[in-house]
Amino acid sequence: MDILFLLIPISLVIMGVAIWVFLWAIRSGQFEDLEGPAHSILMDDDDPRIPHRPELKDDDE
Amino acid sequence: MDGGLTDFYRYRTEKSPRAQELIPEELSELELYDRDDLQKSFVRQQAGEEREASLILEGIVCAACIWLNERHVKALPGVLDFAVNYSTHRARVRWDNQRIRLSEILEAISAIGYHAHPFDPGRQEQLYKQERKQAMRRLAVAGLGMMQVMMLAVALYAGAYEGMSDGLRSFLRWVSLLITTPVILFSARTFFISAWRDLKRHQLGMDVPVSLAIGAAFLASAWSTLRGTGEIYFDSVTMFTFFLLAGRFLEMGARHRAGQAAEELVKLLPATAVRLTEAGEERVPVADLVAGEQVLIRPGEGVPADGRIVEGRSSVDESLLTGESLPQLRKLGDLLVGGTVNNESPLVMQVEQVGEDTVLSAIVRLLDRAQTEKPSVARTADRVAGWFVGGLLLVAAGVATWWWLHDPTHAFAVTLSVLVVTCPCALSLATPAAVAAATGALTRLGVLTTRGHALETLARVSHVIFDKTGTLTEGRLRLERADLLGTVSHADCLALAAALEQRSEHPIARALCSETDADLHAENVTAQAGLGIEGWIAGQCYRIGIPEYVLELQGGDVAANKTDAEDRDGVLLGNDQGLLAHFIFADRLRVGAAEAVHRLKNLGIGVELLSGDQATAVRAVAGELGIDHFQSRCRPGDKLARIRTLQQQGAVVAMVGDGVNDAPVLAGAQVSLAMGGGTQLAHASADMVLLSEQLPHLVTAIRTSRRTLTVIRQNLAWALVYNMVALPLAAAGWIAPWMAAIGMSTSSLVVVINALRLRNIPSD
Numbered sequence: 001m002d003i004l005f006l007l008i009p010i011s012l013v014i015m016g017v018a019i020w021v022f023l024w025a026i027r028s029g030q031f032e033d034l035e036g037p038a039h040s041i042l043m044d045d046d047d048p049r050i051p052h053r054p055e056l057k058d059d060d061e
Numbered sequence: 062m063d064g065g066l067t068d069f070y071r072y073r074t075e076k077s078p079r080a081q082e083l084i085p086e087e088l089s090e091l092e093l094y095d096r097d098d099l100q101k102s103f104v105r106q107q108a109g110e111e112r113e114a115s116l117i118l119e120g121i122v123c124a125a126c127i128w129l130n131e132r133h134v135k136a137l138p139g140v141l142d143f144a145v146n147y148s149t150h151r152a153r154v155r156w157d158n159q160r161i162r163l164s165e166i167l168e169a170i171s172a173i174g175y176h177a178h179p180f181d182p183g184r185q186e187q188l189y190k191q192e193r194k195q196a197m198r199r200l201a202v203a204g205l206g207m208m209q210v211m212m213l214a215v216a217l218y219a220g221a222y223e224g225m226s227d228g229l230r231s232f233l234r235w236v237s238l239l240i241t242t243p244v245i246l247f248s249a250r251t252f253f254i255s256a257w258r259d260l261k262r263h264q265l266g267m268d269v270p271v272s273l274a275i276g277a278a279f280l281a282s283a284w285s286t287l288r289g290t291g292e293i294y295f296d297s298v299t300m301f302t303f304f305l306l307a308g309r310f311l312e313m314g315a316r317h318r319a320g321q322a323a324e325e326l327v328k329l330l331p332a333t334a335v336r337l338t339e340a341g342e343e344r345v346p347v348a349d350l351v352a353g354e355q356v357l358i359r360p361g362e363g364v365p366a367d368g369r370i371v372e373g374r375s376s377v378d379e380s381l382l383t384g385e386s387l388p389q390l391r392k393l394g395d396l397l398v399g400g401t402v403n404n405e406s407p408l409v410m411q412v413e414q415v416g417e418d419t420v421l422s423a424i425v426r427l428l429d430r431a432q433t434e435k436p437s438v439a440r441t442a443d444r445v446a447g448w449f450v451g452g453l454l455l456v457a458a459g460v461a462t463w464w465w466l467h468d469p470t471h472a473f474a475v476t477l478s479v480l481v482v483t484c485p486c487a488l489s490l491a492t493p494a495a496v497a498a499a500t501g502a503l504t505r506l507g508v509l510t511t512r513g514h515a516l517e518t519l520a521r522v523s524h525v526i527f528d529k530t531g532t533l534t535e536g537r538l539r540l541e542r543a544d545l546l547g548t549v550s551h552a553d554c555l556a557l558a559a560a561l562e563q564r565s566e567h568p569i570a571r572a573l574c575s576e577t578d579a580d581l582h583a584e585n586v587t588a589q590a591g592l593g594i595e596g597w598i599a600g601q602c603y604r605i606g607i608p609e610y611v612l613e614l615q616g617g618d619v620a621a622n623k624t625d626a627e628d629r630d631g632v633l634l635g636n637d638q639g640l641l642a643h644f645i646f647a648d649r650l651r652v653g654a655a656e657a658v659h660r661l662k663n664l665g666i667g668v669e670l671l672s673g674d675q676a677t678a679v680r681a682v683a684g685e686l687g688i689d690h691f692q693s694r695c696r697p698g699d700k701l702a703r704i705r706t707l708q709q710q711g712a713v714v715a716m717v718g719d720g721v722n723d724a725p726v727l728a729g730a731q732v733s734l735a736m737g738g739g740t741q742l743a744h745a746s747a748d749m750v751l752l753s754e755q756l757p758h759l760v761t762a763i764r765t766s767r768r769t770l771t772v773i774r775q776n777l778a779w780a781l782v783y784n785m786v787a788l789p790l791a792a793a794g795w796i797a798p799w800m801a802a803i804g805m806s807t808s809s810l811v812v813v814i815n816a817l818r819l820r821n822i823p824s825d
Contacts, residue, residue, distance in 0.1 A: 001229060008213075008236055015209055015240070022201040026194050033146045040128055 491776035507753025529672035657756035
């Protein structure tokens with residue numbers, strides 16, 4: 001069980017990293033809009049297909 | 062389709078508003094936003110010419126709108142950043158003032174059919190943001206700390222049975238101490254601060270025993286760890302902290318939402334006005350207006366301040382303030398109220414009151430006062446909690462003294478047991494856990510609770526009072542039927558009418574235009590305020606409006622058709638050959654209104670209807686829904702008086718409304734609900750918002766609130782019984798602190814599990 005004396009400090013370090021990541025996320029505003037990004041991921045501006053599909057040009061709205 | 066906008070049409074879930082072409086006046090209004098003195102109030106200057114502003118976006122209906130806006134605005138040269146928040150419909154724009162001006166950005170947004178107003182996010186919003194971020198940080202530290210400490214606690218408990226080396230045991234305890242310390246110093250600080258504030262004001266809030274329990278348990282555990290013997294309670298401490306923080310975080314979110322809505326009130330008053338001076342017209346910020354000046358109000362514009370008409374006549378939409386569904390005719394010498402909208406023709410108004418003196422500000426003040434008077438229920442709860450806490454502390458002190466005199470070695474452990482076992486955990490969780498579960502369930506249904514007391518009060522409701530327009534009815538006129546009077550077909554009549562009404566803002570015009578897709582164009586259109594519209598279509602002259610006006614065109618006998626004129630909501634369509642159609646409009650009842658009223662009555666709740674509308678319209682709605690008690694032509698003051706009368710008779714009144722005029726009434730009732738489509742001000746002053754706009758959900762909410770109250774009573778009973786059994790045992794020294802901790806946790810768990818039953822709403 002001596003390995004615990006190593007593993008638990010390691011887990012503490014990981015926890016510290018987790019808290020740091022969380023605080024970073026809060027600071028950089030990741031939690032400010034929890035709805036929008038879920039939708040915006042579907043709408044990719046750099047979808048390469050869109051400008052190259054001439055048949056869509058004739059579509060109406 | 063150019064511009065790669067396929068995604069917009071592929072992903073949009075709602076039809077977006079039609080693009081608006083800006084008429085020159087609106088352009089000059091936008092240009093006003095470029096003025097440095099006006100920008101000072103809402104623009105933050107950054108390095109060099111870089112500027113940043115917050116915008117309120119109107120017309121956002123789905124996520125595709127956001128995408129369209131972001132893509133469109135970001136593509137403008139000179140715009141450095143543009144981000145829209147979907148939850149709040151606010152946008153932040155950053156631009157280079159040398160390359161693009163703010164008015165051009167706003168114009169670009171209007172060009173794709175949305176409306177953007179700059180606004181001053183102000184200190185309040187900044188504070189909200191800070192508070193939210195701080196709360197999340199505390200929650201993060203407490204949550205992660207709790208998980209780690211629990212893991213170690215399981216090892217320690219297992220070790221106590223299976224055997225564990227002393228070295229490992231003390232190592233695990235030290236690590237627990239190390240993890241708990243930041244949780245106490247950072248996350249739990251808010252309890253200590255609040256408890257200290259309470260004590261300084263000579264009050265005993267729930268935070269006092271919470272702080273005492275957390276503080277004492279932590280110090281005792283730390284002492285045990287240092288000495289190497291004795292019980293530790295790090296797991297209980299962190300768990301307790303986390304649960305309390307989580308509850309408060311949810312509560313804070315709801316509070317902020319309500320506050321934000323109130324801030325959007327500013328939108329009711331236009332930002333600029335046209336001032337008439339000897340030199341001519343000039344656009345000025347509304348804040349610059351002073352009493353005595355004359356302003357020009359064009360059709361479709363808002364009235365910037367209170368004043369009196371000195372020139373012109375027009376119909377004015379006052380529905381926001383009075384609930385009156387049809388625009389009112391205002392002529393020379395009549396009073397205009399700031400925030401109402403001029404519908405038909407230009408008016409010149411002499412400004413009489415500005416700023417704080419206007420009717421709108423008075424309504425806001427009324428609302429403020431009503432809101433501050435409100436939390437009497439909350440105060441009672443606090444007082445009771447204060448007594449409970451005081452009693453608890455006295456008992457703990459008594460127990461400590463007794464043991465100190467008789468058996469000093471056990472005094473601390475026993476006192477701690479008493480404090481922990483009676484920790485008002487279950488008691489303080491009893492109400493919030495049930496309320497949170499019920500609130501969550503109702504929110505999924507589309508009923509948003511914005512104030513904590515709403516559910517408790519809703520359960521005791523004895524009377525429900527409805528507003529008519531926009532609440533029981535849909536709040537907009539619709540074409541009910543069209544009687545054909547000539548040989549022209551139904552569809553053609555509609556097309557002709559829509560062509561004439563195309564440019565009008567009158568609700569009747571909007572109702573007609575929404576009925577047809579035909580694309581006719583009328584020329585030489587002239588509108589006569591309060592009478593109707595004349596125009597030429599395909600070389601023929603048509604008129605639509607009140608009977609006298611239309612009959613005048615044929616030179617016919619007005620009296621012969623007098624019967625038709627009695628219907629107030631009807632308009633006639635005719636040309637020089639004769640009459641074509643008689644359109645009759647009505648404000649339709651909401652689907653489910655009758656069902657809701659019926660079920661409310663079945664629950665034994667009194668239903669009343671108070672409306673600012675005409676007596677006939679109110680009687681018709683009341684008759685159709687089976688509401689026995691109704692009052693028409695009520696001003697907000699009358700409604701408030703009726704509520705006060707009911708309240709004096711001991712009734713618990715719930716008010717359901719939607720307009721600005723309802724706001725003071727909503728705030729005056731014990732519990733209030735606003736319709737989701739209602740005004741922001743109504744949202745801000747309501748305790749709950751019916752986002753689903755389904756009136757039967759009101760009944761579901763009442764039933765759920767009654768179940769919630771039952772669960773709260775069960776929880777409180779359990780917590781009390783538990784405390785009454787545990788307290789003597791602990792005081793007698795029969796309960797070790799670790800047993801007390803388990804007892805406390807179990808008791809809390811029972812309460813929470815009982816509350817979770819509320820998450821399912823049985824279909825009824």
